[in-house]
Amino acid sequence: MEKPLQIPPGKKIKHLTVYCRHKECKTNVSDICKCSGKDIIKCPHPEKHVFKSYVPVSGSSNERRTKQYDSRDINEVIPQAIEFEKSVKENQLDIKIDAPTSKRKREKVETENIPTSIAHVLARFIAYQANESTKPSTKRTFTRTYQGHGNFSKVIR
16 A cells, blocks of 8 residues: 655655545645545545646736646655746747737726716616617517606606
């Protein structure tokens, strides 16, 4: 039976962790096994542990690049992890230029028009009541009896 992987305190580097590939766990491993809740030394499936690097992409909020290493020797993995981190950092210039902002963010910036005063809020409400929307998807159809109660906008104007 293999020993569970651990990174010794003198060999810890940034963005390198131990990851469990077991079907029930699939998380980063620390001092306690996530499946059994016991010490990591007593983990029931240490053969599923691998070293994994998480390198964040700067210029984005949550984007990151990951890589799992096949080797179980920390001395072989550390140079590979440093090389992976450098390659991600070098490619970030291309990523920043090529990656457009998401459509959702662009649409939100373009369409977001927050009213700043009570007059703007009332104007929006009156336009809503009069069915004066610019988008066909937001137009409403009213029954004949409901249309008779739309005199509120005429009184205000």
